[in-house]
Amino acid sequence: MARESFDKEIQFLRMLVLTSGAYNRQQFAERLGISVHTFDKTIRRLKEIAAATQQQTSEEQSKEFADAVRYSYYDSADPRLLFLFRAKSLKDSESQRLALLLAAMHEKPQTALELLDLCCSGPTADAALFPDEKTIRSDLKYLEEVGVVKREPGARPYRYRIQNDLVRGLNDDELLDLLHFVDVMANTQVPSVQGYLLRDQLKRSVRRQTEANADEDSAAAGLSFLYKYHYYSRILDEAHLFTLLAAIRNRSKVTFVYFSPKTEQSYASKNTNPLFERDSGGKPQTALPIKVIYDHQYGRWYMLANNSREGIRKYRLEGMTQLAEGESVPEELFVEKRQELEQRIKHSWLIDTGGAVKVRARFFNPGDQSPNFVRERVLLQGQWGEIVEEEADSFIYEIIVNGTTEIRPWLRSFGSSCEVLAPRQLREEMIAEWKEIAAYYESV
Template sequence: MAKESFDKEIQFLRLLVLTSGAYNRQQFAKRLGISVNTFDKTIRRLKEIVQATYQQLPEEQGKEFSEGLRYNYYDSADPMLLLLFRAKSLKESESERLSLLLGALGTQSLTALELLDCCTNAMAAHLPLPDEKTIRKDLKYLEEVGVIRKIGGARPYRYAIRGELVQELTEDELLDLYDFVDVMAGTQIPSVQGYLLRDGLKKQLMRSHAEKHAVEPFLYKYHYHSRILDEAHLFSILDAIRKHRKVRFLYFSPKAEKSYASQNTNPLFERKTQGKLEQTLPLKVVYDHQYGRWYLLSYGREGIRKYRMEGITQFEEAEEADPVWFAERQQELLEKLRYSWLIDTGAPVTVRAKFYNPGDGPNFIKERVLLQGQWGQIVDEDDEAFIYEITVNGTTEIKPWLRSFGSSCEVLEPIRLRREMIAEWKEIRAYYESV
């Protein structure tokens, strides 16, 4: 499964879940920016991934894949959109090779040439046989991700599985670790790697006492579908930040009519896409807890730029930036974000709001303001209410938070924000007037 195809599947699944089956084939293909034929091929490919990953297709073979995905997703506490990450986006030959390598290393340490012999003897007849260079490349990849390690200081190097985590822990310790990973993956971000680690630990536990570990002690439900899908580019971006490298990608803004475009490999069939080719220096990644969105903050020709991660496709690293220049740009960004509620880099403005205490019982209004109010402070307080004050870059990002308190919050300053809130509440009130 090629990298470009992985982008397509990500955008396909995002649109599939968000539209909840409201589009027909033609509408779906047009919105995604692909042909109806490509739509059908993608559906078939996703069915193959589901079958390979979960060992089952949706309940009825004749049922639309979109319906099967929706019902399986909402009927299960397990985030089904992880299927692309579990598929690893590998070609069949790569998947087969890595499985054979890990199987051979499961009982003993071996050299690269010994592993080449193992693969050559056990490779499926319809797949191409690997050479020594390919095996060494696979071993380097497995070593980088921490699955295997080199042993011995002299050549030829021998390789062994890194199984200390599960081999040296007792069953109770392994169960405690599984519960911890389960809780963290269900409540923290990023979470995809946590879910994959949880799956590996669960398989290890099920090998010993399957019935004992069949019941899940905790159940969590994912509410933001894009949060999982956006993590496909998250660690590549973080790696580019660590290396001070610029990146290139095709970007589709949230307002764009299409959300995907295939790569034009044939110059005779080049076509203009609605995406925009971007080359930029990534500086910071920000997560919006309120809406479940990832943002990339970077520096380009126009200065500080902001991108929604869900619109990034065809991502690749470019040249390395000067470390000193990179540090200066990162410091410049931090200065602009000093008073940012999230990622707003506009002019600072002081917001004053009056919060009314609830009646008898715990003051949950004040507790929530203290918990979520970031660097804001309570500057005045009496038995009925308290005044909260904060300096932020613009009022766009803090407005939904203030509005979420309903009648318990009254905006005092600035007067422009107060008027905006009054107008919005009047509009909401009009929706509920009797007919």
């Protein structure tokens, strides 16, 4: 798949999950910024990818694709949107060729010329897919960079083999322990996509070992825990995450087309015919990424960057398309911009860069219950805030933050156990919110 197509399918799947069937085909296409014909074509393409990367039963295959994606998380603990990453955004010819190369190197170490002969003369060779030596060497370089294969020591011609030393060096119990650890970390930490892909590989390795050993129960490959995936479209943003982390590491600028949360569209196709060019709703951007932050409360990724015209700017990764790494900047400039950002977000609850304000709140202890879970939660989640006064039935907590927008949901989550004392504006806003909530429960 081309990079633009990958962006389109990411936005397509995100909207499909979040709208839960609220739009018909025409409304969906307009909201996404594509034609109905492109909508139908994308559905077909996603079906093909899902069929190629997932083990589906005949009943699942007969389901409507949109319904399967929209409601599957009620039936499965596995995040179904992961199939887009399993596809690796490769062309069909690349997928077939890499699979053939990996299978050959799994048997024994191979040289580039031996792999070329295998691709061109094997029993399943397709004349339309014949690679040249340059293509094979490029594939080997890519596989080596991502850590899938390893070049053996020695003189030319170099030989390459599968890099599975870790799995091969573990016994059955150690491999199963590693699988369980990776499963826990992939489901509880971010980023998680690479953890899920590693978990799938370990599951296959455990299954192969248990099948090879007749004395072992094949059920040992099962996982010990099941997780409910709350932020279902979170993993889609990880398609851009590692590109941004590499840009930060290389002090490089990035270019992208950005669709802010306030725009009506979240994507727009690139029209090559000038007669059909139209305003996409997205804005071309060039920025120097400095930090990537994840919001656990809402399951969102943010890029904090320096824009030459606007200074410090915050972008949500879900609105970024056509992302590409650009030119590097001097280290002195990057350090200067990073220090400026750190100073701006010094008192941010998350990423707010507004003016500093002192928030003062009273938290009520939960009666005679022990331990005091309210106090423990405030100490755990209250960041750099402090408990400044304590009484028998309550305590007062103070913190200086940039604005009150980001801390407000946290204070509200304590319900009647929290009373905002200052600033006055925040107190009045909280009173208005609770009155609105109480009105929802008035008798009809």
